[in-house]
Amino acid sequence: MAKRLLITGAEGQLGKAIQFQFAEKYELLATARKPSSAAKKKRNVISLDIANRSTVNSILGEFKPHIIINCAAYTNVDGCEIQKDKAHDVNVNGLRNLIQFSEKDACIVQISSDYVFNGKDGPYAETDHTFPVNYYGKTKLEAENLLRGAQRKHLIFRGNVLFSEDLFCKSNFFAWVYTSLLKNKPIAVVDDQVSNPTLISEFVKAIFQAMVMKCEGVFHVGSEDFLSRYEFALNIAKNFKMDTSLISPVSTAQLAKNIPNYVAERPKHSGLKTTKIEKNANLTVQSTEYNLKRLKRLL
Ligand SMILES: NC(=O)c1ccc[n+]([C@@H]2O[C@H](COP(=O)([O-])OP(=O)(O)OC[C@H]3O[C@@H](n4cnc5c(N)ncnc54)[C@H](OP(=O)(O)O)[C@@H]3O)[C@@H](O)[C@H]2O)c1
Numbered sequence: 001m002a003k004r005l006l007i008t009g010a011e012g013q014l015g016k017a018i019q020f021q022f023a024e025k026y027e028l029l030a031t032a033r034k035p036s037s038a039a040k041k042k043r044n045v046i047s048l049d050i051a052n053r054s055t056v057n058s059i060l061g062e063f064k065p066h067i068i069i070n071c072a073a074y075t076n077v078d079g080c081e082i083q084k085d086k087a088h089d090v091n092v093n094g095l096r097n098l099i100q101f102s103e104k105d106a107c108i109v110q111i112s113s114d115y116v117f118n119g120k121d122g123p124y125a126e127t128d129h130t131f132p133v134n135y136y137g138k139t140k141l142e143a144e145n146l147l148r149g150a151q152r153k154h155l156i157f158r159g160n161v162l163f164s165e166d167l168f169c170k171s172n173f174f175a176w177v178y179t180s181l182l183k184n185k186p187i188a189v190v191d192d193q194v195s196n197p198t199l200i201s202e203f204v205k206a207i208f209q210a211m212v213m214k215c216e217g218v219f220h221v222g223s224e225d226f227l228s229r230y231e232f233a234l235n236i237a238k239n240f241k242m243d244t245s246l247i248s249p250v251s252t253a254q255l256a257k258n259i260p261n262y263v264a265e266r267p268k269h270s271g272l273k274t275t276k277i278e279k280n281a282n283l284t285v286q287s288t289e290y291n292l293k294r295l296k297r298l299l
Contacts, residue, residue, distance in 0.1 A: 002027045006065035008098070009072030010045050011035055013162055013169040014111060014200060018069055019043060021204045029063050033072065050094030053101075060101040068098050069109040069207070073140075075171045077115070080136035081264040091139035092146065099150045107153040109207065112218075114160035114195060116141040119267020123196065123226060126158075126218045126276055134264035144218070156218040157207055160272055161232070163291075164200035165298040173197070174295070177233045181242040188258070191230035191249035196222035196271045199291040202283075209281035219280070220272035224287045232288060239292040240299075 003026055009015040010030035019030045031048035032039060039045040048059050050072045060068075073091050074080055080087035095110060102108065114122070115137035116130040132138045147154050163174035174197075180187045198221050206221045227235070230249045237244045256262045274285045286294075 003066040004029070004063060005067045005069065006060070006063055007031065008048060008050050008068070008070050008094075009033075010043070011039055012071055012073075012075075013164055013166050013172050014203065015071035016166065017164060017200045017204050018071060018207070019045075021201075021208065025208075026067070029059075029065065031059065050097055051089045053097050056097040057101045060098070064103055065106055067107045067109065067211070068102055069111075070095055070098055071111055073111070075136075077134060077136045077264045077266075078261050080139065081134060082261070084135055087135055087139050088142075091136075092142045095143045095146060099147065099152060105153070107155070107211075108147060108150075109155045109157070109211070110143060110147050112144050112156050112158045113137065113140045114158055114270045114272050115267060116144065116158065117267055117270060119193075119270040122194065122267070122269045123271030123273050124220070125273045126220055133267055136264060137267070153216065155207070155210055155216060157203065157210075158218065158220050158272055159198035159203050160195040160222055160270060161197035161229070162200055162203065163197050163295075165295050166200070173229065173232070174236060177236045177247075178240065178242075178299075181237055181240070181246055184243065184246065186246045186248065187233070188248050188250040188255065189230045189233040190252050190255055190266075191228045192251050192268055193266055194226055194228050194269050194271060196224070196226045196274075197232060197288055197291075198222045198272075199286075199294070201294070202285065202291070206277050206281055206283055209283060210277065213281055215280050219277040220274055221277055222272040222274055222285065223291055224274075224285050225289075226271045227288060235288060235292060239289070239296060
């Protein structure tokens, strides 16, 4: 009998991809805060606000998932700085509700971020010291700690700069660059924030393989190479034969002066070392260049 798997945030970039990839292997219930009518009809997504205790109680009580993959989050980094209560409610209390109202032997898979680190001396291994520099990062770390302390079977996956062919997704850096260049819109991109972007399909594969291989604990997933967002944007333009002159470099400090709501501090020299997931889940991470070529075949 297939295991029952509940996905939260299934209208988001990662949640959608997980639903698509896991559908045949599990008895799956996809949930989202406000599913669109297309998602309700075509993907059977039902409504679940993870911050609403009574709804979480009734849906989990009825479905009794063996596994929960929590992709739901308030992911707007500046929004989290401004609306701290909302950020805490979704990113921390939402997970607390999932823990509290699920069966004690259910496995909880939490999606986290490189923003748990301060970005002074990345790339980081899973064992490195965490020290978030903004409120979004603080909520992601608090959620991790909550899960670690809950004495439940769990997996925590940290990704950075998630990207995919989903061009309608606000949290997809690739989509912002690609659609801006498509419209010949000039963009200023920070050249002092370094990471190793996580391709969504690789993230989904890592999560699946780690689950199948019964791994537990924290895992980092990203690409092989480390680059600034500016360099990433240039790579996108070159790979998709778009106009690189539309992209100009800007420092984080300058961007904060230019955009009034760019208020959250960012980890600068970040990135995630991936040796652990490669070893434990039999995965080979690829370069950003290679991953962009894979996306090109899909667009
Ligand atoms: N995107 C990145 O670059 C990045 C990097 C590192 C880690 N992560 C982590 O990866 C995970 C997935 O991110 P993503 O890129 O897929 O982000 P996303 O596209 O913003 O998806 C997050 C989803 O969560 C939903 N959500 C928000 N509040 C909710 C609530 N109270 N109940 C249920 N759902 C709620 C959002 O719905 P609404 O839009 O309707 O609110 C959205 O569909 C998150 O945990 C994020 O922190 C993301």
